[in-house]
Amino acid sequence: MTVMRFWSPTRQDASDIDEGAEEIPAKSALVPADSVAGRSVVIVIAIMTFLAALAANVAILVADASVEWRSDIAREATVQVRPTAGRDIEADVLTAAEAMRRTPGVLEARIYAQSESEALLKPWLGEGLDLSELPTPRMIVLKLDAENRVDIDRLRVELERVVPNAVLDDHHVFIERLGDMARAAVATAALVFVLILAAMAVAVTSATRAAVATNREIVEVLHMVGAADAFIAREFQRRFMALGLRGALMGGGGAVAFFVLAQFLARRWRTTGGGEQMEAMFGDFSLGVSGFLAILLLSGGVAALTGYLSRYIVLRHLRRLG
């Protein structure tokens, strides 16, 4: 529809005199890019996103690894047959192993040979000792069926009945300690994650306040031409959301690169002692779908949080002015 204006010289259709109009620049941002400490904001957000992604994924890796540790350990139990005066320890070991094999839910009962038991003591007692004279206990390692769980209490009663000098250890104390440790590690990572996001929010708040102060004249002009507070806040939100997205993608991308590199190095160092410890703690540093999803969600969340915060700060400032 053609709208006629009093300044139209010939009162003709506006499209008739529109030649060259396509050369007119479209729409510049109302909040100029150089009026916001853009580079600093992007760098701060990138670093914070990187650290938050690190904290979140360390929590995920430790939580996943702890589930593995616990399920591995829960699938095993140990029978210790102690040497007792007047009893044939070799016969007791065979009796105990046979009793265990008969129990439903026990997949395997492997007897540790005397030499294997002695090998376990070597780190403490050193090489070159004749351990045959020492009353060393004998071990039977049980593999338990994860599907068809064995009744540990019944198993213990049965073992005591057939071999009174045997003790069953289902590792529950160790499993509980591992669980506590994993929960503490996850809670610490979660706390670090929240603190990082809080620090980022403070940084964005300060940058928004500075941007509003720098652009005071623009805000005044926008008010004068009839802009509502929500319109002005939206302009700042758009600017900060773009900065937030850029920083979040840089930080998130950095975190992905970090984990890919860590996975590569972990594979190379797997055979070393330290590598084994790291793998036991964090797994193989493989992010998996949940890790990548967490970084993607975190990056989107950081951009949205940056935009929302800047909008909130500007609106609050304008309402106070009003």
Add this chain to the structure above:
Amino acid sequence: MLTFENVGLRYGVGAETLRDINFHVAPRSFQFLTGPSGAGKTSLMRLIIMTLRPTRGLINIFGKDTAALSNEDVAETRRGIGVVFQDFRLLDHLTVYENVALPLRVLGREEWSYRGEVIELLRWVGLGERAHAVPTILSGGEKQRAAIARALISQPKLLLADEPTGNVDPTLARRILRLFIELHKSGTAVIIATHDLTLMDQYEEARRLVLADGRLHIFE
């Protein structure tokens, strides 16, 4: 359209800058607001555009009591008022075209829908060739015309101009006045704050509002 009833304005604890101001601006009317420097012309304009609140009295714009307006209502009311500032208040990071289009952009209109209107108006004020320029490279007169175009683009019901010919030569001043008269004839009420007696003499049909010693004297 615009009514002041017993309006007084005081800055801080000093004497009143404006005292017992009573006047009414009818639709399609034209008035010059004049008076010596420091008489309160700019303060009166700021009361009209609601960047100042009166210490006492009632201001009614477009049928609304300004004291009762929310922030959103103030924005809505301002959309019916075009303002030409003495210092232009153009945004330096926007082109002339973008500055003039600003009130339409604020209304949420798409760029393609107002492009023709803005270009027409720029030609009408003689800035057709300067659409791409940023205000920092414009002359004083060009800035003045860009500021006027921005005030006109949304065809406001009321136009306020603070010393619109203060920075231009007499020829351009006459041209700018003709522009305001044209706007007035198209149905807009106009208030021009000026010291320029020559300018006022060129349009004798206009009402004169004279501020002196904080009081307003009206000459029909």
